[in-house]
Amino acid sequence: MTTTAYTFDFDLQSLDIGDYTAQVEVIETNTAEQYGVMLEFPFTIAATFPSLSDNTDTDFDGFSDLLEGVSDSDLDGIPDYLDDDANTAILPTGTSEQAISTLDGYRLTVGDIAKLANGHLVNTGTITLQDVALYAPKIDNNALLYKDIYHQPIQEMVNFNIENTIAKMVGLHS
Numbered sequence: 001m002t003t004t005a006y007t008f009d010f011d012l013q014s015l016d017i018g019d020y021t022a023q024v025e026v027i028e029t030n031t032a033e034q035y036g037v038m039l040e041f042p043f044t045i046a047a048t049f050p051s052l053s054d055n056t057d058t059d060f061d062g063f064s065d066l067l068e069g070v071s072d073s074d075l076d077g078i079p080d081y082l083d084d085d086a087n088t089a090i091l092p093t094g095t096s097e098q099a100i101s102t103l104d105g106y107r108l109t110v111g112d113i114a115k116l117a118n119g120h121l122v123n124t125g126t127i128t129l130q131d132v133a134l135y136a137p138k139i140d141n142n143a144l145l146y147k148d149i150y151h152q153p154i155q156e157m158v159n160f161n162i163e164n165t166i167a168k169m170v171g172l173h174s
C-alpha cells in the first residue's frame with residue numbers, strides 16, 4: 001500500500017467573519033463500488049489576529065508566544081503558543097482535571113464544539129453545557145444532548161476526537 005499526501009489551498013479572503021464548517025469528500029474512481037469518505041471540520045474567521053509577544057510564554061514551555069506562533073504543529077487543534085505538549089496521545093482538560101490519554105498510535109484532538117466555542121484561544125477540550133447548547137446545533141442538528149434540559153454533568157465535560165490510521169471516531173465524554 002502506498003500513501004500519497006495531497007495539499008489543497010483555499011483562498012479565505014472572500015469569507016466574512018464567523019464560524020464555518022468545511023467538508024471534504026473523497027470517492028474512489030477505480031473500483032465498481034466507488035467507496036468514499038467524508039470529513040467535516042469547523043473553522044472560524046476571527047475579527048483579530050492574536051497579539052503575540054516575545055516577552056510572554058503563555059504555555060510555560062520556555063519558548064515565547066511570538067516564537068511559537070499560531071501554527072498547530074502536532075495537529076491536535078491547539079495553537080503552538082498555547083500547546084506545551086507534542087504528545088498527541090494526551091489532550092489537556094481543565095485545570096482541575098487530569099489530561100485524558102489514549103494508546104500510542106492514536107491521536108486525540110480538540111473536538112468541534114470546543115474549537116467553535118474558543119476559537120483561536122482553544123487550549124483544552126473542556127466545554128460547558130452552554131457551549132453545547134450554542135454550538136452543537138451548528139455541527140449536528142440532530143444531537144440529543146443539547147436538547148436534554150435535565151442533563152446534569154457530574155464532572156467536567158471534554159469534547160475530543162480520537163483517530164488512528166484506520167478509523168476516526170468522535171466522542172463527547174462527561
Ligand SMILES: [Ca+2]
Binds near residue numbers: 057062081
Ligand atoms: Ca510557550
Ligand SMILES: [Ca+2]
Binds near residue numbers: 074083
Ligand atoms: Ca497543537
Ligand SMILES: [Ca+2]
Binds near residue numbers: 076078086
Ligand atoms: Ca499538543
